[in-house]
Amino acid sequence: MPGVVGLVVNPASGKDIRRLVASASVFDNREKLSIVRRAVLGAMAAGIDRFVYMPDCHGIVSAAVEDLVEDAVFERLPSPVTDSALDTTRAADRMRESGVGCVITLGGDGTNRAFAMGWRDPPLVAISTGTNNVFPEMVEGTIAGAAAGLVASGAVRSGEASRQVKTVHVSVDGEKDDLALIDAVLLDEAFVGARAIWSPVRLKTLVLARAEPAVVGMSAIGGLLHPLPDSVDGGLVVEAGPGGHVVTAPIAPGLYTEVPVRTFRQVGLGETVGVCGPGVLALDGERERRLKPGQSAGLTVRRDGPLVVDVQLVLKLAAARGLFRTAWSEGTNGN
């Protein structure tokens, strides 16, 4: 069975205020279009001939494949386009019924968070085109597409080359629940505003599903104190403020800054950390929602996130199985 690959491309990733307040790169949509095209060609080389994609107001996917429609089927999901993160969440939900065996996302942590809020089960190949990217990989589109194709077709089983990552569940008193894939942070802030975080001054409580020393963003603060990779169960809670360490951490691209940390501790999976408003909750590096004075929220690290495909491992398995080569011709040998 050839399998179906899903495509979710966030047209808004890589364009926020961190191009001004830090040194983030601009990720223009022509480049995203090129990556999509390469990923599709990679998946087709792996035998895929059907793709399902999220519509976006930029028409990135449809433009990327306009001359490939004779060779494969490209099905546009009938989900509304609002030019917001809601598009990704809705498309993820609709993709659930479309027979997709693996999904390729283009975006940053926020894009993958939005996808996981709509559908958390499918194997994901997450290509980085965002700003703070802990979740997605910097990986060549061609290879990412091939890996997604191999997983979608079953040539490499998802269970062989993917792992289920951790999440931070957010339950807010009296309001709908939320989710983060890397970090949930309470800020002493009144407004969502331009969304990004580029100053340590307002940090209060950080709950990190991953504390990685070699990434950019909130995760790095914990990672430079007490590394806790995704492979290890549990989370790290960091209370910002004077009286303890001062960590020099890259909280945005090119922006190493001093972050005062009062305490930090590891928590187990399922252990809820309570925070209380007023403040703003930032999820995966973006200010998302306001907590009213006295409104409480619970932040819980769990291992119930998406299945993330190990692209390198998929291709190694493919090589070992001879999936990209013919059988030996008679009279030749492997030397």
Added chain:
Amino acid sequence: MTDIAADVLLDIHNRMVRIRTFEEEAGKLMESGKIPGALHLYVGEEAVAAGVMVHLRDSDQITSTHRGHGHLVAKGGDLQKMYAELFGRATGYCKGKGGSMHISDLDLGMLGANGIVGAGPPIAIGAAFSNKYRGTDDVTCCFFGDGASNEGTFHEAANMAALYKLPVIFVCENNGFGEFTRQERHQAIHDIADRAAGYGMPGIVVDGMDALAVYESAGEAIARARRGDGPTFLEYKTYRYFDHVGVRGMGVIYREDSEVLEWRQRDPIALMEARLAEQGLLSADGAAQVHEAALAEVREAIAFAEASPFPEPSALMEDIYTTAAGAGGAA
């Protein structure tokens, strides 16, 4: 991330309400035939003008567009002189001889609305060059739309601004339409800020319906320019509720009413009022008072304008760049 004092928040709200009120009343007067000529109204886009202008001082300049009333109201323009100009009266900003699309106020650094799409960018970089040459830390904000970003004038100005590291901020008000043409039918790209990198300046995309997102992003860009770090391209995704001209304008069908209603769900003034209420800074009664005060001020300006005289025919050749004889071509 940016400290926003309560008085600044209230100031942004007040500027937005004054723009909305000015424009809604102007729209009624145009459609009833009391104001001659065409007005291009700014209703729906108030967060951009207010969120940018609250950072500026009188010595900072702006260049405006054919949809320019909101810019001058937000910059502190005199509503009576503005309305007098719309009515074509001698007490107006251009002594009644310019109309809506030529209002300027050099004392406020407002270098002019402009009837020519894309005319502002070259003027803006000229002003910015002057600021740099004179050694001031004044900046120039150049307002223009998605349609203007296709004009050669914009591209030449963007190139020079980046080349000479000029203190200019390109404020692109992308309302999704060039007159009656949807953006996807006049540009192959959706984020105009993508063009900034091609000229060697940073460009970002911001929600133009959220006054605080505008405030934060504009503040950073203006600070960059004042520091001498050069130009920035800010693209604000916004929407005009009214037609290209007037309120229901020329009756051209080019969008569904449902689309307008959808954008109105994220009305910038309503969003701001909800936030101010959450913060305990402005009650519903307080907000109503701001609207009432703005309406009273606008009605006073309209009364002033209607009571003002038309320019005398003898003033026809005044305030021009040549002599009467030269203008007539006679020796």
